Amino acid sequence: MTEIFSYTACRQLSQMVAAIIFFHTSEYILAVGIHGRSNVTLKSLLISKNYLLAMILSFLEYFLEIVLCPSLKEYWWVSQTGLAMVVVGEIVRKLAIITAGRCFTHLIKIYHEDHHHLVTHGVYSFVRHPGYSGFLMWAVGTQIMLCNPISTIAFAVVVWHFFAERIPYEEYFLRQFFGHEYEEYANRVSSGVPFVK
Numbered sequence: 001m002t003e004i005f006s007y008t009a010c011r012q013l014s015q016m017v018a019a020i021i022f023f024h025t026s027e028y029i030l031a032v033g034i035h036g037r038s039n040v041t042l043k044s045l046l047i048s049k050n051y052l053l054a055m056i057l058s059f060l061e062y063f064l065e066i067v068l069c070p071s072l073k074e075y076w077w078v079s080q081t082g083l084a085m086v087v088v089g090e091i092v093r094k095l096a097i098i099t100a101g102r103c104f105t106h107l108i109k110i111y112h113e114d115h116h117h118l119v120t121h122g123v124y125s126f127v128r129h130p131g132y133s134g135f136l137m138w139a140v141g142t143q144i145m146l147c148n149p150i151s152t153i154a155f156a157v158v159v160w161h162f163f164a165e166r167i168p169y170e171e172y173f174l175r176q177f178f179g180h181e182y183e184e185y186a187n188r189v190s191s192g193v194p195f196v197k
């Protein structure tokens with residue numbers, strides 16, 4: 001038992017727990033700060049059933065592998081690369097939220113509201129969907145940090161697929177709201193999610 005919970009396992013698991021707690025609480029706190037307490041529900045913690053299931057499966061993979069093949073978790077540079085992705089992904093996502101301010105809502109807006117303007121400055125001048133790029137990097141980074149090969153692939157495929165479907169839907173309404181202005185922006189700036197135009 002002591003051997004299973006080696007220094008590496010304690011480090012990786014505590015980094016993972018810290019990353020999860022920080023990500024979700026900061027999403028909620030920023031949403032309250034930007035939109036006001038009365039406009040924010042617990043949904044802004046961004047914890048869905050599918051997400052919970054994915055995280056539980058990733059912990060199961062971790063524990064199975066650390067028992068059956070502990071050397072897999074000892075690739076220091078792999079784990080550190082994952083940690084760097086978690087930190088960079090978190091920073092990119094939070095910069096997106098702060099830059100877009102009231103325009104960044106966890107639910108996609110399908111009706112135009114007066115305060116909603118097109119944001120194209122800051123991180124939005126580099127990619128059109130920095131919030132999604134950041135989350136993709138964060139989510140895949142958590143699994144690389146745990147040296148979880150199966151969950152790394154599964155998270156990359158599932159999260160990528162989620163955004164590949166969400167982006168055209170979101171942009172359909174952005175084109176309706178901002179017309180030519182959005183078209184010009186989309187032609188000039190890439191989505192920020194690999195292989196999504």
Ligand SMILES: C[S@@+](CC[C@H](N)C(=O)[O-])C[C@H]1O[C@@H](n2cnc3c(N)ncnc32)[C@H](O)[C@@H]1O
Nearest residue numbers: 096103105106108109117118119129130131132
């Ligand atoms: C969860 S936020 C994600 C924003 C963006 N897709 C990102 O990844 O940073 C979704 C809301 O942001 C709004 N939104 C997305 N891009 C925007 C932009 N460039 N300017 C203003 N609002 C935007 C959408 O209308 C939608 O209601």
